[in-house]
Amino acid sequence: MWSVDDHLEDILGAIRPLDPIDLQLPDAQGCVLVEDVTVPVALPPFDNSSMDGYAVRVADVAGASEDYPAVLRVIGDVAAGSGEQRLVGPGEAARIMTGAPLPPGAEAVVPVEWTDGGTGGGAVTSMRPAGSAPEAAGGEVRIHRPVEPRAHVRERGSDVQAGDLALVEGTVLGPPQIGLLAAIGRGTVRVRPRPRVVVLSTGSELVQPGEELGEGQIYDSNSFALTAAARDAGAIAYRVGAVTDDADELRATIDDQLIRADLLVTTGGVSVGAYDVVKEALASVGDEDEPGSGIDFRTLAMQPGKPQGFGSIGPDHTPLLALPGNPVSSYVSFELFVRPAIRALMGLKDVRRPHVRAELRTDKALTSPAGRRQFLRGAYDAEEGTVTPVGGSGSHLIAALAQADALIVIPEDVTSVEPGTETEVVLLG
Amino acid sequence: MWSVDDHLEDILGAIRPLDPIDLQLPDAQGCVLVEDVTVPVALPPFDNSSMDGYAVRVADVAGASEDYPAVLRVIGDVAAGSGEQRLVGPGEAARIMTGAPLPPGAEAVVPVEWTDGGTGGGAVTSMRPAGSAPEAAGGEVRIHRPVEPRAHVRERGSDVQAGDLALVEGTVLGPPQIGLLAAIGRGTVRVRPRPRVVVLSTGSELVQPGEELGEGQIYDSNSFALTAAARDAGAIAYRVGAVTDDADELRATIDDQLIRADLLVTTGGVSVGAYDVVKEALASVGDEDEPGSGIDFRTLAMQPGKPQGFGSIGPDHTPLLALPGNPVSSYVSFELFVRPAIRALMGLKDVRRPHVRAELRTDKALTSPAGRRQFLRGAYDAEEGTVTPVGGSGSHLIAALAQADALIVIPEDVTSVEPGTETEVVLLG
Known part of the structure; x- marks a missing residue:
């Protein structure tokens, strides 16, 4: 008899994380990073404004107040995404938008709320849209308050510097990590892919939900529950309809499925009965000369879930877990053994439920x-x-x-x- | 100025859960049930064996022991999925598998481990597979222990009775609930579908990750982070590439996307600058005669995330949340406002993060x-x-x-x- 812990240890000892591949950023969500990602270009990549306002020279607005505003000539707009900029000379200002590069000559940004917005009136709360009032980018602006050098300027590299470590190997890519990778310009990233898990239930008594139940028949629930559970664990899960209790048919179905499986999960047919077809079909698939090949059927010191099978099958030695057929036994077995196996294939460190x-x-x-x-x-x-x-x-x-x-x-x-x-x-x- | 709570309350007050539809069981994973599901047929649907063994009459094995076994004539196999059964008469036994219907005449099941398995030898630990030893279904079996009436028999309806409430309206369908629905024969189920969320970022400065960064440009990260976050919240999320700061183009893009959107999320262009295109394009979309129509732009008493827009747009009054463009502001805003909106569309009760x-x-x-x-x-x-x-x-x-x-x-x-x-x-x- 195997203990629960020994069986799990045996499974995790045999399962290797999937080989890494390069994935487009959106496809890498939930995957484990297999490279240290360093920052290729500083963030932000250039000094830029943190406010909508006016880019000015500090000396030009020294001592400015609402009663005695500094009056500056507006040389144009600096919108976010602007390329080469005009120099802001003495007595000049450029209207600047949040995120736009600080133009040469300018030393700080005055928020628009501290100005007349070029209206010639009192303090404003916002700029007029460039589309509806293009003239606002010219003329004069009255500045009501002085600013310190670099005020409202985000320094180049103040978020991250080029060469900084952005994310370490082993990081699970959630939304903020995907965001950071995009921000530093990574369109693809090297991760372990989601494992493809094929779930098949066995039993001549099984009928698909929605169909008519005959004498002695029950509905197949395992393939539905375990496919959902595999998806929940992070896998790409394929549900194969129930296979009847025929060893040849089961073997043929499994062979067919190997092409798309990183892990196979079967339910039923692992006990001591005369029709326990999984045991019959798979007990002898191993290659005697190859250690670890073949499926081993075991009795576990647990309840529910006493009979279990584990091993590998096919030319790629695809891991296979054979779970008992009872719905609760198979679900509990999934939680204890299959879920950790899926998460080990993903390369996750923490494979167990809390x-x-x-x-x-x-x-x-x-x-x-x-x-x-x-x-x-x-x-x-x-x-x-x-x-x-x-x-x-x-x-x-x-x-x-x-x-x-x-x-x-x-x-x-x-x-x-x-x-x-x-x-x-x-x-x- | 709006408070965070008032803004969220306004959003949740305006958002209605999506209309329910019938979905195939695997497609309903993670969705909210909108019907009380009752059990149409008892589970298990018939008395069946909980062990691999022999179906017997109790009187025939009374007083049986290893030294004085009861010897019964084996009339054949009852496999799981078997239809009409032969009567088990006095002095007779049927070899029976776990889950197989208890045949008429039989009153209990003797586990195979308490018998000689028809071998004529000592106690066995399992049956020989029917495929390799068909003769084992005939002949005689020696029974080594007596059994109580109904021993190792699962009663019809012992899990659930026909008419029982299986799942109540409002249940979120995880793997065990999907399993239960399958077990009671439900191939489809009435749920609220996952909302389709369209995410678009705005900004002429935005470049797609993987491409070359020009002067004054930065990478678009918001559309990646928020699409991932929407998916994480349970939505089907579509990422639209960054739109430049042109009100007509933005409006045309949004109109195009409405067909596949249950919720629209934009980032950027909601502040007080002259190029705040989301504000410019959407501030006047409402129909004055229709209450609640149009997008309202607000200043929130929060940091980050001060400027926000919320309202509805298009013929179906599709809800739209306009978030600020800064990556951290937009992400925090998503967590506080968009995620609850998505979960409200799904019909979930608990829409907030813990x-x-x-x-x-x-x-x-x-x-x-x-x-x-x-x-x-x-x-x-x-x-x-x-x-x-x-x-x-x-x-x-x-x-x-x-x-x-x-x-x-x-x-x-x-x-x-x-x-x-x-x-x-x-x-x-």
């Missing part, structure tokens, strides 16, 4: 078989620091699973947990 | 202008319950933003925050 400790809220003691680590569905209350079991311990209670947001962990050596006991809890999403 | 209180870790007091709510970038430590400022208060420090995972909130009436003070923190992602 674990916390919480006080057990229950009327009577929970029981658990000796020698098995039990995972019960629970509702976690972060504010109270408590967890309440949802549904029973039966592994088929998929309705309860849909109400749970946590797994309550009962260790192997514990057979009874009293109400109020501090217990380990795995937080789900 | 707010917590944390102890400020800093060497010297933070300062903030009176009358403005300031949002500083911070690094939050959940274990310590502390937050540390990252970078300065300059709104252009996009490099610092990429290191932050929280916003430190300094209220309007506070101008200085001492080290160690408990402060409000908005957790990002």
Whole structure:
């Protein structure tokens, strides 16, 4: 019998992060950076105005006040994106917009609110749009306040300098990191891609939702739940419809899917029955001369999720996890083993769900078989620091699973947990 | 001047959740359910075996032991998915698989581990695969232990009963909920779709990352960061390349995009400059006779993010948020206003990022202008319950933003925050 920890360790020991590729920035969202990114050009790349106003020489506005304004000749507009600029000479000002380059000769920017905006009247609150009042870019402006040198100027390189380290290898690219990469001019970036995960369920009893249920049949839910869970974990997930309990058909389907799989996940057919087709089809796929090749079927000291398979298959040694078929068993197994495998393929450091400790809220003691680590569905209350079991311990209670947001962990050596006991809890999403 | 809260309230008051549609189960992931879903057929739909073993009559195995096994005639296999079953008569057993329907006459299931598996030898640990040993479904089986009535039988309806409420209106469909819907046979489900959000940046100074930077130009980062953030919030996001500061071109681009937009987000051009094209192009789009139509440009009592626009545009009154152009201002504005708007369109109840209180870790007091709510970038430590400022208060420090995972909130009436003070923190992602 394998312990939960040994099985996970075996999986994570065998799985290598996917090879990095260059992706366009939007496609790299959620991926792990595999290069240190340095800044090729300073940000901002040039001294620029932090306000809408007038670019001036400091001496020209010294002592200016509303009663005794400095009157300067406006030589034109400096809009954001302007190329070469005219020199601002003594007694001159240029109307300048936020983000526009500080023109030569100018030493500071006077916000438009400290001027008459070229109107000849009192202080204004904004400029008139260039489109509707192009004449405002000429004539005179009255400045009502002096400024210090470099006032309202963002210095070249004040955000980052060329050569600075922008992002380190291993960073997960969320929206602000994507923004920073764009800002420093990176159109593509080297990351590990999202793993492509193929999910297939097995069982001759399985019918697709929306179709008619015949005698002895049930609906396929595993392929839907696990495809969604794989997507949630960061993968590009492909759902393959349920495969009947026929070893040849299953093998052919898996061989077909290998071309688009970085990881294969099957459900069902791994127990001790006579129709456990996954076990039958995959128990002998390994190459004896090649260490680590083939699928190993195991009994785990856990509940639910006792029978499990893990190994690799096909010419590329694509990892495959074979989970039990019961919906709750397969979902719990996914959370414990497949999700970490997906995140290891992505190159993430932190592959496990967060674990916390919480006080057990229950009327009577929970029981658990000796020698098995039990995972019960629970509702976690972060504010109270408590967890309440949802549904029973039966592994088929998929309705309860849909109400749970946590797994309550009962260790192997514990057979009874009293109400109020501090217990380990795995937080789900 | 508008307060942050009033502006958000105005936005949320105007935004209606999107009309519900029927979506295929995999497409409904992350969406909000708009119907109470009841269970059409009990789960499991029939009494079935929870083990691989033998379906028997209880009287036939009473008193059985390893030394004195009950010997029963095996009448055949009951695999999962089997249709009509043969009656299990007195002295008979059917080999049965996990999930297979309990055949008529049988009252309980004996696990295969409590039998000789039909081998005539000692106790076995598994059945031989039906494919490789079809003869194992016939002959005799020795049973080593008695069973109680209904032992190892999952009762019809023991998970959910027909008519039970499976999921209530308002539920967000994660993987377990998708699994439950599939299990009860739902191929499609009525949900609010993901909103389609069109993001466009404005500015003649903007160049696409990867291209050459000319004099006075900078890279467009807002459209990348906000498209990623919209996707992160649950939207289907479309990035429109930067539009130059030309009111007619901007208006034409927006009109073009309306067809695929449930929400429009622009950045830049909302301040007091002469080239603030968003303001110029959109200030007069409203229909005076129609209340709530048109875009209202406002000054907010916040830093960064003072100038903001909000309203609706086009024949369908598509909501539009006009954010300031500075990368940090636009990102903070997105978090405070656009993300809640997206989540309101989705029909989510909880539209805001989590707010917590944390102890400020800093060497010297933070300062903030009176009358403005300031949002500083911070690094939050959940274990310590502390937050540390990252970078300065300059709104252009996009490099610092990429290191932050929280916003430190300094209220309007506070101008200085001492080290160690408990402060409000908005957790990002």
